[in-house]
Amino acid sequence: MGTVDAANKDVNVSLTDEKPIVVFVLGGPGSGKGTQCANIVQHFLYTHLSAGDLLRAEIKSGSENGTMIQNMIKEGKIVPSEVTIKLLQKAMLESGNDKFLIDGFPRNEENRAAFEAVTKIEPDFVLFFKCPEEEMERRLLSRNQGREDDNIETIRKRFNVFLESSLPVIQYYKAKGKVREIDAAKPIEEVFEAVKVVFTPKGEKVTA
Numbered sequence: 495m496g497t498v499d500a501a502n503k504d505v506n507v508s509l510t511d512e513k514p515i516v517v518f519v520l521g522g523p524g525s526g527k528g529t530q531c532a533n534i535v536q537h538f539l540y541t542h543l544s545a546g547d548l549l550r551a552e553i554k555s556g557s558e559n560g561t562m563i564q565n566m567i568k569e570g571k572i573v574p575s576e577v578t579i580k581l582l583q584k585a586m587l588e589s590g591n592d593k594f595l596i597d598g599f600p601r602n603e604e605n606r607a608a609f610e611a612v613t614k615i616e617p618d619f620v621l622f623f624k625c626p627e628e629e630m631e632r633r634l635l636s637r638n639q640g641r642e643d644d645n646i647e648t649i650r651k652r653f654n655v656f657l658e659s660s661l662p663v664i665q666y667y668k669a670k671g672k673v674r675e676i677d678a679a680k681p682i683e684e685v686f687e688a689v690k691v692v693f694t695p696k697g698e699k700v701t702a
């Protein structure tokens with residue numbers, strides 16, 4: 495009995511040790527998630543996985559889910575978790591890394607609960623980019639990446655989805671003390687200064 499317990503304990507310890515480190519990067523559309531993740535990976539040893547980028551790549555690949563995903567994105571709606579989580583898991587495996595910035599996910603309670611149930615991973619912390627809607631709107635309208643959802647009609651829908659479905663997820667993690675909130679209305683370099691502080695281990699100097 496004691497031996498079995500001891501063995502189980504060992505297994506649990508090693509599983510815990512092997513679990514990847516995950517940071518969820520959240521914020522409204524246009525708050526600067528992608529921009530700051532690109533900066534973070536230059537300074538810290540993370541792999542950046544954007545849920546939106548993975549979904550757009552899935553459309554391009556001609557997958558059987560492509561049309562459904564395209565329609566959801568055009569409407570600013572959230573794609574069923576099953577689809578997004580599969581893409582995230584595949585990208586995590588293929589990266590060979592064990593530290594991830596998961597950008598734009600979880601976007602609703604379903605995303606959050608399904609990810610936790612399927613992967614058993616809890617985020618280390620949640621980086622939340624807080625930005626006023628007018629500023630996010632300005633940025634999205636001049637993003638110029640040819641995205642079908644960067645038009646004023648879809649942008650309004652995405653803002654509503656953010657308020658109704660995504661903010662509650664941020665609240666959920668706030669209650670657990672896991673949210674690191676950043677003022678994202680400032681210029682890119684200033685936002686990154688604040689981001690670096692969050693990623694720099696306590697006691698270490700924040701580097702340039």
Ligand SMILES: Nc1ncnc2c1ncn2[C@@H]1O[C@H](COP(=O)(O)OP(=O)(O)O)[C@@H](O)[C@H]1O
Nearest residue numbers: 523524525526527528529633637680681682685
């Ligand atoms: N702090 C900032 N100030 C001004 N423009 C920004 C800032 N951060 C990002 N942008 C620009 O705003 C647009 C949206 O940024 P992006 O990183 O794609 O946001 P998100 O991934 O949150 O939608 C891009 O064109 C980007 O260059």
Ligand SMILES: Nc1ccn([C@@H]2O[C@H](COP(=O)(O)OP(=O)(O)O)[C@@H](O)[C@H]2O)c(=O)n1
Nearest residue numbers: 523524545546567570571572573598599601
């Ligand atoms: N977890 C996610 C992330 C994105 N998406 C879809 O992809 C769209 C674009 O997401 P994105 O993260 O690339 O958008 P931004 O916040 O970067 O502007 C969203 O509006 C959703 O339609 C989703 O369904 N589920």
Ligand SMILES: [Mg+2]
Nearest residue numbers: 527528544546
């Ligand atoms: Mg983005």
